[in-house]
Amino acid sequence: xxxxxxxxxxxxxxxxxxxxxxxxxxxxxxxxxxxxxxxxxxxxxxxxxxxxxxxxxxxxxxxxxxxxxxxxxxxxxxxxxxxxxxxxxxxxxxxxxxxxxxxx
Amino acid sequence: xxxxxxxxxxxxxxxxxxxxxxxxxxxxxxxxxxxxxxxxxxxxxxxxxxxxxxxxxxxxxxxxxxxxxxxxxxxxxxxxxxxxxxxxxxxxxxxxxxxxxxxxxxxxxxxxxxxxxxxxxxxxxxxxxxxxxxxxxxxxxxxxxxxxxxxxxxxxxxxxxxxxxxxxxxxxxxxxxxxxxxxxxxxxxxxxxxxxxxxxx
Numbered sequence: 368x369x370x371x372x373x374x375x376x377x378x379x380x381x382x383x384x385x386x387x388x389x390x391x392x393x394x395x396x397x398x399x400x401x402x403x404x405x406x407x408x409x410x411x412x413x414x415x416x417x418x419x420x421x422x423x424x425x426x427x428x429x430x431x432x433x434x435x436x437x438x439x440x441x442x443x444x445x446x447x448x449x450x451x452x453x454x455x456x457x458x459x460x461x462x463x464x465x466x467x468x469x470x471x
Numbered sequence: 472x473x474x475x476x477x478x479x480x481x482x483x484x485x486x487x488x489x490x491x492x493x494x495x496x497x498x499x500x501x502x503x504x505x506x507x508x509x510x511x512x513x514x515x516x517x518x519x520x521x522x523x524x525x526x527x528x529x530x531x532x533x534x535x536x537x538x539x540x541x542x543x544x545x546x547x548x549x550x551x552x553x554x555x556x557x558x559x560x561x562x563x564x565x566x567x568x569x570x571x572x573x574x575x576x577x578x579x580x581x582x583x584x585x586x587x588x589x590x591x592x593x594x595x596x597x598x599x600x601x602x603x604x605x606x607x608x609x610x611x612x613x614x615x616x617x618x619x620x621x622x623x624x625x626x627x628x629x630x631x632x633x634x635x636x637x638x639x640x641x642x643x644x645x646x647x648x649x650x651x652x653x654x655x656x657x658x659x660x661x662x663x664x665x666x667x668x669x670x671x672x
Binding site for chain 2: 381383384385386389390392393396397400403404406407408416417418421422424425428429432433435436437438442443445446449450453457460461464465468
């Protein structure tokens, strides 16, 4: 019952993200940017910035942007599901392309 | 009366925007797969060519886009709270940051073109095949991305105009939300473009 009441309330009142939340999100994104640039520039002689590391950090940033800035956190779950379906479709094609190449 | 607003459906508008964003993602996704395959075939050339790009400028532009993503997200918060003036101010800030991005991009491209790295130049023609592929992909993908920045700027201008006229307000802010979604997508694409072209050393 309580959950139902909350659901109705959410429908009536669109969730409003606070300015503070947006600012914190930006700080997190800037931190990730600093990390990825630092690994590339200062770790150059260590050859640390592989394609994998770059994609991993970029993907974390993309998840943060879509979850907070693009409001997936507060929207209906259907949006998250759709995003995941598209992501899985794309990633499987990319991975299969690489596997196909490596098995040559 | 045409478009009297009785058929307005905010949820459907947003879903429509997301579906459009998926086609955009797959458009760039295809290009990323081309990049991935060519990088796998020419790892050394791509590495050498990537040192030609200016990491400082790329980092600066990344920060500019991230800040602009925050300002447009805040403009949605402002309009939802009924503060149209603040919303417009934040949208103008976002547009200004888009301009900054394009100006930096202009200087970057100019330097590369000056060095003859643009497809068609003599220097470009004589590059090892892998390196010319890198610059071809660099110009095409960042060019397509810059086009999205320009379109995003135009969309934001429309939102400013309609907010100023009161057509976008505390009760009707779907346009601002959808413009925000588009702008974040432009940011998302850059989040991948930046490390893939500038940082993999």
